[in-house]
Amino acid sequence: MEIHGIIDKLETLASEGKKLPMGKKALIDPDKLLELVDQLRVAVPQDIVESQGILKKREELLNQSLGEARRIRSSAETEFRSRLDDHEMLKEAKSRADKIVEEAQQKAQRILDMVDTDASNRRGEADRYAQETLYKLEQQVANTLSTVRNGIEVIESHLRATVG
Numbered sequence: 001m002e003i004h005g006i007i008d009k010l011e012t013l014a015s016e017g018k019k020l021p022m023g024k025k026a027l028i029d030p031d032k033l034l035e036l037v038d039q040l041r042v043a044v045p046q047d048i049v050e051s052q053g054i055l056k057k058r059e060e061l062l063n064q065s066l067g068e069a070r071r072i073r074s075s076a077e078t079e080f081r082s083r084l085d086d087h088e089m090l091k092e093a094k095s096r097a098d099k100i101v102e103e104a105q106q107k108a109q110r111i112l113d114m115v116d117t118d119a120s121n122r123r124g125e126a127d128r129y130a131q132e133t134l135y136k137l138e139q140q141v142a143n144t145l146s147t148v149r150n151g152i153e154v155i156e157s158h159l160r161a162t163v164g
Helices: 002-016 030-082 087-163
Strands: none
Touching (some): 030 087
């Protein structure tokens, strides 16, 4: 997944930053950081597009199932009309058609339930993944901001020491 690659690049950027003396803080190239943030913004919507694809597939399966149910019902009704002369055969055909339609509807419902569950799971996973990624990014940005603030404080203390 593209987001993992971007996160790896963020980690590399953080680890390759120039270390400041007197601490664990490092200076990071803000242009590179912002470029990776932009890439992350582009990558997150891709997960949403994948979820929409799953929903589209669900709709297609529903339409296929309903078409199959209509075809089966139409076939059963045709058979029903052709056997109208014989009362017993008529009752048997109607019962069989109803059973076939009921089975087709149950099958369609099972498929819909399966697709709904899968889409819901994938949507939840995508949301959790995006949330984790954003939390990590927030932490890295906070660390970078802390590094910048520490650098400013060091420079200011040097300036005060030389001016004062």
